[in-house]
Structures are given as C-alpha cells and as structure tokens.
Amino acid sequence: MLYREAGQFKTDYASDQAIFPILQDRIGLAVILVVAFAIPLANNDFLTNAMMIPFMIFVLAAIGLNLLTGYTGLLSLGTGAFMGVGAYACYKLTSIFPNVNILIWVVVSGFFSAAVGAVFGLPSLRIKGFYLAIATLAAQFFLEWCFIRVSWLYNYNISGAIEVPQRTLFGIIVTGPRATAETRYYIVLIFLVAMTWIASNLVHGRIGRSWMAVRDMDIAAELMGIRLLPTKLLAFAVSSFYCGVAGALMVFLWYGGAEPAVFNINQSFTILFMIIIGGLGSLLGAYLGAALIYILPIVLRFAPEAVGLHVHAATAEHVTFMTVGALIIFFLIAEPAGLARLWQVGKQKLRVWPFPY
C-alpha cells in the first residue's frame, strides 16, 4: 500500500535512468544511511565492533568478488589472497612511510592488489569456468605461501604476524589498539558508502555493460566489438582492488593484526558463499549475503542461550557448518539467483498489491 509508484511521473531522461526511480526506494535508502551513521550513538561496543565493522568489510570484499564472478562470470577462488595482498601492502607502505595518512595507503594498497589480480587474471583469456577457478587457486596458494615465507612482508617479525601500528588522522587515533570503535566504524562506513557508489556507477555504465556482455556470451561480446582481454583484466583488477581495500581495512580497522592464516582458502570460500546466497550479479546481493553468512553464525551461537539452552561451543560451531551447507543447497534449489532476487520479487508483489498482476 505504501510502496506504490502511482503519480510519480518521469519528465526527463535523467529521472528515467535513475538508479532508484521510485521515491519510496530513495526514502528507504536515506533512512538506512541515517541509521548507519547513528549506530555508534547507541554506544554498544558489541554492535559496532563485533557486528557492524566486520559486516561492512565483508560487504566490500563481496562486492569485489561479485564484480568479477557475478558481473563478468569469471569464477575466482583467490579472494582471500587478494585481500591479503591489500593488507600486507598497506602494512609495508605505512611502515616505510609512517608520516603519510594511513587512509591514503589503504587506497593505494588496493592498487597493489589490483596489479596482482590482473597478473593472475591473465590466464582468463584462454580458460574459463572450473579451469579458471583452479588457476585462481594457484594465486591463492602461491600468495599465501608468500605471506608465510617472505619475511620482508612482515618486517622480519619473529611471530610471523603483522601488528598494526598506531596512526592518527587530524589528531584522532584511527588505527592500533587505542583507536575507539566509533572512529573505526565511521571510517569503514565512509569507505563502504563511497565504494558502493563507485561500484554502482561502474556496473550501470559502459564498463559494467561490457562485463555483463562478456558474462552472457563472450563470443557475441567479441563480435560486438568488446575486446575480451582488456575487459576481463579490468574486471580482475577492479575486483582485486575492492578485495585489497577490504583486506587492508580488515587488518587495520578490525583485527588490529593478522597472521597469514586469516587470508587462507576458507576466507575465499566464505566470500564466495556470500555472493552465491546473496545473489550473483547484484550489489544488494553482496549486502544481503554478507549479512546472512556473517551474522547467522553469531545468532546461532547466542540463540540457544537466549532461550535457556546451554550448548557446547564446539557443538554450536558444527551446527553452524551444517546450517550454512544446508542453506547453500536450499537457496540454490529454491532461488538460484539468491536473496537479491527474492527481494525483487517481494517488491514487485508489493507494487501491485492487492492484485496478483
């Protein structure tokens, strides 16, 4: 009833091509943004630090993978490693040039990750599908090995882990153990909003259309004049850029330190599940998938206690694994296009409600 676009006329091309053509969507987005900026005011450390910051970082990585797998149709299992490249690049840069603003290094480390991603994307011209997935596995294992063995990357620390130094921005501590959760939350939020906006513009523009053309049928795309190698490499580079920034944010603004094991193959799979469940080829899907995959285990851990059941921590973890596995299968059967598609269907139903058509 509320969600109906009757009376909203489009009088120029700009409004016709708007990403959110319906007024209610724009209001909804504004409300979400306001709420997002107001969350730290609740002063709930668990909410900001343990739920929202990781959630937003995972969204960023999921958007990155979605640009590659969902929009360009190139399956990658190296997401974790590309995130690691971003994290280690940021760490090295800020150790060598400690006076430069850390946020600049977060962005620059994305470019390092993009370069590495483009190199490992080179085989994508000749191979695709499973074969490409295995080629990206080579990236995953080789880079992970580098994180362990190349001690220059972690400044020859004996522990083999990286520890985030304290850095300030306009006098406010933003990284390191003394940074407050609110500061870190706002920085991640601003990164997320800006990069979602850029991604949205990318996929709605010429570049995104050429990616989707390659995904839908590469031979036809080539006949239409899309050059495959630059397009695929650009997809790899942009995707790795997003993953690299997400990795740098993850270490600098969430963990505060990291071992190579953070960027292992399971991290890649987690991000992949997010976009499968959320919806391939949808930015909203990255949000919904990250919410489900990241927040569901937390809920599963705390829900039994809330109703008075005491479940062993290990048992809860096993049940989480089983639930995630079952959910993946369930979603693939029920709606292969993911949660984003469910949302679309729901909106369409609302628009014509109470009539079925």
Added chain:
Amino acid sequence: MHFLYLIFIDPFVQMAQAPDLLAQTLWEGLVAGMLYALIALGFVLIFKASGVFNFAQGIMVVFAALTLVGLHHDLHVPAFIALALTIGVMFVLAFAIERAVLRPLVNQPDIILFMATFGITYFLIGFGEYIFGGDPKVMPTGDLYLPNGAVTYHTLGGMVQLQKLDIAAAVIASIMVAGLAVFFSKTRIGRALRAVADSHEAALSVGISLEQIWVIVWFAAGLVALVTGIFWGARSDVSFALEVIALKALPVLILGGLTSVPGAIVGGLIIGVGEKLFEFYWGSLFGGGTDAWFAYVIALVFLMFRPQGLFGERIIERV
C-alpha cells in the same frame, strides 16, 4: 650466475651423486601421487556421468575414513564389519545426495551444481565433526590386516626404504582401477554410465534411468573415497586436515583432463613426483614449503598450452 648454477646444475649433480636418495624421493612422490590420483579418480567418475564437478570428494574421503574409525573405536564394532557398515553409509550418502541435491537441480547450469557441492562439503564437515568429534583418530591398520613396517633394499650405493603399507596401497589401488575399467567396459551398468556421460537426453531416450545411474556413480566415488581414506589415514591420522588433499586433486585433473580415468592416474603420479622432487632439490632455494603451490603453478602453466589436459577431449571453442 651462482643462482643459475643452483637452479640448473647443482640439483642434477646431487641426483647423480646420490641415486639412492633420488630413488627414495621418487618412490615417496609416486606414493603421494597415487593418493592424489585416487581422489582425482573420484572426481572423474562423477564428472563423466553427471557433469558435476564434485568439490565434496575430499570431504567424502574424510567422512568415509571417520565413519570407519568411529564405528571401530567408539562403538567397538569389529574392523571388517565396520568396513561393511561404512560401505553401507556411503551408499546411503550417495542416495541422499541424489535425492536432496541433484534431482531438484537437474538442468541447472554447471556452476550452480558446483556450488551445490560446496554446500554438501560444508554440511558433511559439520555433520562429521558433530558425530565423530574433531580430534585426529588412528586408523586400525592391524585389524584390517594391512602390513606394517618397511622393506629395505641395498642398491644404488645406498639404501632405499619402502613402507609395506605403501606397497599394499599401490597393489589395492591398481586392482581397484582395473576393476573399475572392467566395470565400465564390460558390464551393463558400466555401458549405461558411459552412455549417460556422452549424452543425457540420448541415454534417457533408450530407457536408462538417470537417477539410478547417478546413485551408482556417487556410490562408486564413495567407495573410491573409502579406499583413499583408509590409506591416507593409515599414513597419517584421520582428521579434517585431510580435506586439503582434495584441493591438490584439482591440478591433477587439469593435468590429466576432466573426463579421463587414465589421465587422472598419470596426472596424479606426475604431480606427486614433481612436487616431491622440486621440494627436495629446488625447495631450499625458495625458502621451503614449495609443495603448497607447486602443483597449482604446474597446472597453470599447463593450462596455457593444453587446456584440455593430457588425455581430455579437445575443447573446440576458442575465445
């Protein structure tokens, strides 16, 4: 110059000077390669018959081994009855997967089915840990009449030590592969399997039941997984760390071709031997631990020149 010497000359000098070490490394590589080949074989069986790239093969190995050990240790079932029961469990698993996952997903794109096997993997990890616990367990080799100890040969100016267990594994694996080859080429079900592999529609139109074939082929892959699990578990412990070896089977598949049984075996042996030799003679130059990525890099290089693998069917499409 010194670096080039270390890469191109020194390892071969070492090989020539100590042929017994070379033989030992080769043997270790062959044994590891055989286990990779067995996992790859499970992949190939399923891929040929249903076009599903079964990511869950690795966890099926772990699950089969865990079921066997769990029945024997926790419930004190005699080893051979536990083996029979495990075979039963693998059949139930194949049946359940066909019912719950494959049948509703018929006609979906390959990538969706691939993702579904991720779901199976996660479910089995959670389920296995829930039932059997996450601790490493010991495979009851003695109760299964698997030999222990080693045979030592004094040849090549030194000595070469072969584990009896590895020899037994090689013999049993060869018998199993031969059995599968006979099953595929001589029996009625085997021919039906190959028909399904060639074309689902054509197979359906001559009255072959796809559902039945899929259960059989997943069951066969489950049996291969059980044999793999027994031998891998006997060499180390039975734990979820075994899962990683499934990822090692992927480059083997690339090397051998996705649809070729001999390819899986030859590919497995090449990867196993190559990985061990590289780590032993060149690994120190790179700081060690090269076996984590060597197989994948070989596969990557190989993909550039021969995307269909050594024995795979040629992919005509070139984009």
